[in-house]
Every structure is written in structure tokens, then in C-alpha cells.
Amino acid sequence: MNESSVVEHPVARRSEVRAGVRASLAAGLGLFPLGVAFGLLVINSGLSWWVAPALSVAVFAGSMELLLVGLLVAATPLATIALTTLLVNFRHVFYAFSFPLQVVRHPVARAYSVYALIDEAWAITNARPQGWTSWRLVSMQLALQGYWLVGGLVGVVAARLINRPIEGLGFALCALFVTLALDAFRSRRQVPPVVLAGLSFTVAVVVAPGSALFVALLLFVGALVAFHLLSGRSDARA
């Protein structure tokens, strides 16, 4: 209680907000340009301009938003969208273990902090775990969402000014997933899951070319569950 009453002092609160914004700046350098690319992609895909801010508020998760643009344009079935969201954002389940949510007491601020728990917010708090207060944490998250939202709107305006679609811009998404896959593979050098993913995708393209993503994700998760059951049994025997 004492700690939070110190922060309630207006001067302390202002310095906490400033510290939060400062903590957000480095991530903003990446989020803003990606937001611009996202805004450009929304217009180039033939969607209305408001889809960019609407996605950034409803689904605040950069890579998922970029992916949703393509899924929406292709009129992908809602079941595929649900499964894709579940699997792509599944990693967020593990962020709760090391995110300083306990410093946020106000229920609205707490709800916002959970809602805005994006990769970058989690990475910033884990790079420097000490000294977080409610105002600092929430202002850092608000700043991150601001960079992304404003970046998206700048992209929308830029696409209107250019006035003709730039063909091939959607490749940014492929490039993004290639780099993310390389980074994920570096942090956990797990060959079997990557091989299983490759097999799942190949089978899915052959068996169900029209809904390859959905089928590939299902096959992959099914294979992992089988892998888990087998390794669990061998653990128990050992």
C-alpha cells in the first residue's frame, strides 16, 4: 500500500509515465515501421481504411494482424481464423509466468495490461525486471499500442497518396515469418518439430490444397501431442 501511495503523488506519477515511455522507445523503432507496412497492406489488399485501426484495437498482436489481413481477403472460414489465432497466439499463455502484473492494482488498468500483453511488452519487462510500477508499466504498454496504431494510420494515408497498389507488398509477411522462424529455431534447437511442421504442411497441400493452413496446423499439433504422449511414457519408465 505504501509503495502505491508514493506513486500517487503527481510528480512521481509524471516521472513514472516518462520512465514507461522511455522503456518503450526501442521497441517503437520496430513497431512503427511495421505498423506503416500493415496500413499499406490493408489498403493494397482492397480492405477499407478502418480495418487497420479496428484490427489494432481488437487483436493487438502484430503478426496475427498481418496474417488476418490475408485471411480476411481470402474469405477464410471463421473456424480456420479461430484455430489460427489460437495456435499463433498460444505463446502468450507462457508470458503470465514472468510479467509484473502484480504491481497494477486498479481493475481497469489491470485489464488493459493483460489485454496489451504483446511480445514486445513482455520482452521489455523481462529484459529489465526491476522497478516496475503501475503507471510505468501501463504507460509503456499504451505507448507501444500508440506506435502501432499511428503507424497503421500513416500506412493507410500513404497508400491513398501513392494511389495505386504496390504489387508484392504482402511478401513482407512471408519475410517476417521466415525471420521469426529462424529466431525461434536459434533459441530452441529442436529439429523434430521443424521436420514435423514441414511434413504436416506438405501433406496438407497435397490432401487439402484449399485449406492447407488449417489442416497443416491440426496435423502438426496432433503430431506434437503424440510425441508428448510417447516421451511422457518413456519418462515414466526411466
Place this chain on the structure above:
Amino acid sequence: MPDLSYVMAALAIAFVITVSLRAVPFLLLKPLRESTFVRHMAFWMPAGILCILAATTFRSSAFGEVTHLWEAAVATAVTVVVHLGFGRRTLLSVGAGTAVFVTLVNLV
């Protein structure tokens, strides 16, 4: 532009799932931490899911209305080389790969 009610339904579904994935673990911290199933999935899923997404988006870039297979292959190679060769700066690698693809598709 797809149907408005379809876009709204998709947004609502993605919102509920994303927020649940972020919120529910705070309510179940202990059992989740102790579950080997959850830990195994956490360890195995990311790289594989990202490979599937990379393959899916590659396929839609390479086999869209017009086939751009070699352009997509060259741009992917550029992305990988820049990413591994220039310190894994995502913005730089994505920018280089996309610039190469847009240039090849529009100018060649």
C-alpha cells in the same frame, strides 16, 4: 472488401481468443507451470508453427493470381542471408526481402 458482418465476426473471434490466451494463465498460474504437457508444447510449438506460417505465406506470394515462384525464392533467400549475416535485425531483413520481391515482381 469482404462482407462487413464477416469482418466483424472474425475480429470478435480473434479478440476473444487472443485476450483469453493472455488472461486465463494469470488465473491458473500454478497448475499450468506444473504441467509437463504445457511445457512440452511451449518448447516445441513456436518454431514449427512459424515454419508453417512462413510456408503458407510463401505459397500465397508465389502462387497468387500470377505465379512468382522464382521471385519469391530469391526474396526468401535474401531475407535469410541478410537476417543471419547482419545480426538478426528483423526490420532490416524483412525490409530487404520485401524490397527485392516488390522490385522483381514490378520491374522484371
